[in-house]
Amino acid sequence: MASPRRLTKQQTVVAATLALASRAVSAQELHERLVAKRGRIGLATIYRALEAQVAEGTASRVERTGHVTAYVACVPEHHHHLVCTSCQRVEDLSEVAFAPLIRAVRRRHGFQVDHAALDLYGICQTCHDAHPAGRPGAPSSHRR
Amino acid sequence: MASPRRLTKQQTVVAATLALASRAVSAQELHERLVAKRGRIGLATIYRALEAQVAEGTASRVERTGHVTAYVACVPEHHHHLVCTSCQRVEDLSEVAFAPLIRAVRRRHGFQVDHAALDLYGICQTCHDAHPAGRPGAPSSHRR
DNA sequence: ACCGTCATTGACAATGAGTATCATTCTCAT
């Protein structure tokens, strides 16, 4: 039933480039980088490779309102993220921290959680330390 | 500095229609309903009204991968939702259930959560009871 | 109640992320 997944240069290079980026990157960004670095790669290929990785569990989508969909490399077990709104870096959030919430929801609402898009946005330790006063970083007044 | 927000029929009717829907609805859906119900209303107006409501805190975006962005009316205090993937209905999730997670993240990662897009997808009590066996509901094979 | 200002509206054009298509290229089981 499953397709015989072939290991192509493109799939490999997309995975490698995504893994190198410590922050979430968009398909377009990846495309630009790869075209610059090795020329000739279709945008559609990037999307397909990313989709395959998400399906595999080796990457995850990060969707922020007003931002393009971005992707992060991750280990299959950790599917939740802490996204720093200042430096754009992404940390994994362990499943265990999340489990009590799921249980509480089930107990109190009778709601059986199937999938959670749990992305927490805020200021990471590093950025927090770097900006002692108030302003976390660039204003980054998004509009869209 | 702030614009003098005017109370127009359109803003009112959009808010009312959104409030009536017990499930998340897209801008397009709202547009269709309003055109059918009272004719002549611009799609852009719907988007603007929804954006205003989100800014106010009286509505919230629900974004699911592979689905169009949808909106739910909500009280300003509760910004997290339980979205039933079977009946599309949306329940509010109380802030208190969520607080321990925020604390844990801060304690363990030194990460100060600023905003969380916390939408939990799953099967609500009602749908769960209605489908004792396996299949939760219609396949709803979306694409895009 | 009337007026004038200016935010809001609605129709339509424009944008742009993401997807479908399809001839060509490349993987991999044999």
Add this chain to the structure above:
DNA sequence: ATGAGAATGATACTCATTGTCAATGACGGT
């Protein structure tokens, strides 16, 4: 090495969302 068919890449396409701008209507001042 070879053939089947999966993956690629160029491009056309879709369609949700936003920009534009003349016309409309809300509301403070009178």
